[in-house]
Amino acid sequence: MLRVALRGVRAHLVRFLLSTLAVMLGVAFVVGTFTFRAMLSSTFDEIIATTLVADVYVRGAEEIDATTSAGSSFGTPHAPVPVALADTVAGVDGVARAVPDASGPIVLVAADGTAVTTSGPPSIGIAVGPDEPTVTLASGAWPVGGTQIALEESAASAAGLTTGDATTVVLAGAPQPVAVTGVFAIEAAAAGTILVGLDPATALATYAPDGTVPTISVYAAGDVSEKVLADRVAEVLPEGAESLTGEAMRDEAREGVEQILGFIETFLLVFAAIALFVGAFIIANTFAMSVRERQREFALLRALGASPAQVFASILAQAVAVGLLGAAAGVVLGRVLVSGLRAAFGSTGMELSGRVPLSVTSVVVAISLGVLVSVVAAAVPGRHAALTPPVQAMHDDVAPDRGTGTRAVVGLVLTLVGAGLLVLASRLGSSASADPTGWALVDDLNPRVLLAVGASAALVGVLVLSPAIAGAVITVLAVPAVAAIRPLGRLARGNVTRSPRRTSNTAGALLIGMALVSATGVIAASTQASVRSIVDEQVRADYVVQAAAATGALPPGVTDAVTGLPAVGQALALRLGTLDVDGEPSGATVVPPGFFTEALDAPVVEGDPDRALADGEAVVSRTAARDEAWEVGDTLTLTSDDGARTQDVRVGAIIDTQVISSDVVLADATYASVGAPEIPTYAVYVTAAPGTTTAELRDALTEAVKPFLVVSVLDCEELANAAAAQVDQVLVILYALLGLSIVIALLGIVNTLALSIIERTREIGLLRAVGLGRLQLAGIITIESVLTAVYGTVLGVITGIAIAAALPGVLAEQGLTSLAVPWGQVLAVLGLAVVIGLVASVWPGIRASRLPVLEAVTVD
Template structure:
């Protein structure tokens, strides 16, 4: 009987002798593990960079002062009192105002994904924390002086002495760039402007009140001593050390980044799952081709378990090798991503490569386990080879019965379909319950298809083969016949592509449905012809002067303004989250801007003070038409007014809870407290829509920031954001498709090795190399198209079920991206052609006499 040491030697020699046969399997492991390893390392790099940025933010900050619970701001008196404290060296205001910068000829500076902001400047002798040293020019001194970050200024072509338009939510001003400063972690994608402290406080705060102060201690006083002193001597404050806040912020960042890590690792696991079938398929073929070798070993005394263990040992070696290479590939992947980000101006300073124990050990263990599990069934099959098989003249694989696995697969698919249907149709059940049922259904359908796939391929693949091969005559018919010979292999090869295409189809349906639903919401709920608003990036409001600027424009019938203000009606607000409360205001008839259905009363808020309430909101608060309710502005005014409920409307996607007439708050709020969200314009029909748009754009040109949009454009803008999100998902899913392509390459290559004599015979009877290449290519296209068709069918079914579950969350217009599916089907044929290039060339080079002599 052969001993285990001898079997291991045989395994090692087999691997050394058949490098090509296992190379693609190793590559599948590499891709899956590289993605997981890269996910860990990239998250670590990102975390290190952000932690470094947080630490530098609080360097030199001994104490951070914020209002105590129940208070909203720190007054000027409090700030001056802290600054006068004997234990305090310096006090800085931490405040920032989002602005839009433009050149003198009113051309906005487009920062793209960056921002433009304005904050108070402190000289090195008064700054708390790390200073921003000037590298050119002088510090800001006059009220309209600013300094800019050097890299941002260079990137956007701004120099010392330039005059810029600075547009804030209230007005626009011309300011002069007096200097440039150096800022740590400056990517050059944003413009960070600073102006004198007093000028900033006067212009952008209410009486100098702010929400946070950073404080440094005098020499000889520690940060903890300063914090204790301020807490003991000042009431109504919350004080923490800068170090503690840095630590807390670091923890929050780590938690936020853990989601990114889980997200990326999930796609790595999908890649490994797809790779599992490729690995299993490869080992199945290798075992089939080595039947004679195993039979000889059995005849020489090797036991069944020894044969099985030898194949598992080979899988272990492949798994370890592939996983180790995957970790190295992950390092390269992270380096490439960081290089691309750096070229785009988004470098990650102080981040390193993100190497950690988990980034190395987890992928290696996962990749090795997946490889061993994938090879287990083929290994058992190898152990069952009988010694008599040594007398076979060839090593061609023999088909196994499909009955049991087909029955099991059909049962699983039936159960899966039933569970998915139940989840989709149980409208009265909880969303979570329905989602779980659809998830169970997806698992049942996918696993069931894996088992039943070979039987299903028998009628489908040859039919596809005949259609695809029709233009190629006898070679096309031969390729169709070949695809029937090993349905197990065909289906397993196609399954990897099926899984990837099913995921892409389901996600594509989700994205298309989201866009369709948003489009329906906008088109069905916006009654104004045009909407004017501020930049969509961030929360920049519409300039307050916009309504007056367009009121007398040719073609305009009505102008309505929707605003937000921190006021309460009967202690309720439109949007209320803890201490944050904002109520929607409108200065005209609501139906002229938003299509709402009134249940009772009037929708006209332009004829006097009043409030409209959504039906459910009114019912929850016990409001009825005619009720007179108190109107207050906590923290901003002590005055209490009264406002009447003049109407109740049906729930609306764009208008929730309640809306108050703008007249109700006139004189109640200080300047700057009311924020314009959007302005609606209703046309009078005297000019066409294109001319009206041009007139509106000309009227608001001076504001720099105002965008003029129709309802179609509003929906399209939201659709662009969805497309960006989907593109990230598609890019990640592309990895699964790449592995599926490798699976087809692998199967064809091993098939060429297995069919060496057959191909040699075809060459001997006159088949040309071109015809052999065509035959192999057609077989690959059949496999790819079969996988794509089944993936689309499964993806459509599961996507529909999933979207039915989400119909109660606003996704009630299920849409199918038919053009994308058509391109995906055509793309699968191209995938087949590309996957067949190398195996087909190898097959065409088979020497006829050598093959026959084998």
């Protein structure tokens, strides 16, 4: 039976080719994900190994809030330590050097006079010199003093600068003319980061103005071990500081990187799973139609003594062959894709590791997935073939579809249950009450879990229900074709509706892809609408001055440059700091009193936020107040990162705004009494002086921030557009990832049409014999393809929009307050369905039109 199975695959290779392609694409996605993650991990391992080279590190013992920390790029940020502590550590027996680590943001001006920007990685100023073990001078000399810099090789290339050139950097909040004295190299790939080397004294003065640094690197003298040296250093450290070995620091950094990469891997694997799931529809359809066509063959095998189990095993053997071939090709394709991705990143300046690792585990998992998907998809058709009585199989040219009554009931129940869970999730998520339904058991449910379960149930329900409604829906969709293209439209409609189960299985792959595309489009449109609504309703300032990167800090001199302008009436800076609130690390938004009157009209839940700031009280978010059970009048204990200063403040107001992400808002003076003296400014909200037009104010602001190069002046509309542009960038990535499922769905339609032509060979021959032309036959195939594609798309769009409609309720606290359906995009998706149908029909149409008439009518 194994030989029979393999001979069947060879004899009908074209029949299984598209199924193999579907497996290949899905497996390539999986292999590509694993390999891409491994390549990123290798890149960061190289960076960590070549930058964290000290034997011991000294840092603050307490962890601080990561969102506003300017500390290490790797691992969990800790409280800073005094620069002066380096002298104490340097006196420890076995210590050769103790170097305060000072680095931070810098803006480099390229040869063409514009700021050097990247697609994501930052521009960082670091200390370089002959005593720094992580850098090697490639040409020129090391910088000395504040008017000289050195550039890392890729940074020099990106800026078009070399040794001897003059340029400008924005450092310590002010533009600074500098000379490039040298070019240096690092052992690891820079991964797109722009590294600017500074004289160590300049770096320390620039990035540690308050006398503290994130870490102190300690280098051993002689053969003393890291552990012994760390213990010796710990003995001289004050309370609030700790020492750890270099290996422990590197391990911690790797763990931090692995957490981020783990999220990326999971995110990509979700789309790989979608691709494999969609591919399973093609495989199931292929084997179902193959079994229908080969019923007499199986009946003959049964008559010759083959058992049902042997017939079933032969079909599964074919599925294993398809899975193995597809998976093997997918492994190769996945590796090729990652190599191409590495080259693409390199072309943008983000050099990744030269190694593209492919582990045995990745290969085994990928091949196992390919085989598993194929076998599971073929199991039901195989069981049907094995259990069909030989006599019945001998007499049925094409077995009729079984009734869809049971499936209709199950599908309807699943769809209704899913819809109910989506409604419940939306209600629980949007309600301000602690008991929105009055039933404790229901009110305690997690809205996001309900959303996920409800969406899954609704999608599966529609898939199960699809065969029961296919005939009616396609009859409606076919009205234009039936009316305009007689009699081809009617013939095509009959062919599609004759086998609703097959049509639904074919359209199911496209249904899933289009549901996800539609849901993603609605989420993006709703997010953009919500952002515009929040900005329009809450931002009172005429302009907002922020970094061009939107999420970066402003150069320190920007606030002073803006505040002193005659055209400016109010310039209110929004800064971010860190401290402990009731013993827990937290970020704090720091603003001047009057901010909630002049700059931001935040919805107030309770209290008066501006009065609270003026009185030295805290303003807290509604989410934090609910989670921590804070009420107006409660007392919060604020503690500095180093634990040296503590202050109790009263909760004076509760607000509900997404413009401010911190749980706690403090006035400048209140934060200064307990927090770090120097914290970054992220935005300045500016209003015009009396008698000054907004146009005059913009001109003045633009001129004032021009020397800082990377600062933008935005009105409310531009601020909303900038946020919407970030959503669009994410949307492009999601559409690209979902595009694979659409491609696989297209293969499914091609596959089904091609197999249906084999199945209907005699019918096609008879139609040709009574006068149907080749072009007319191709037209029928095209209409069938378009109807199938449009049917799957319509169901997918409706399902996707219905699922996305629940999201504003569930994600209201994250700022998704509006529901917007992008009808233009919906029409574009429907147009795409027609294109998919047309493309999918080309090869089957050509194949059908070339069937010899006499051979076709005599096919048994």
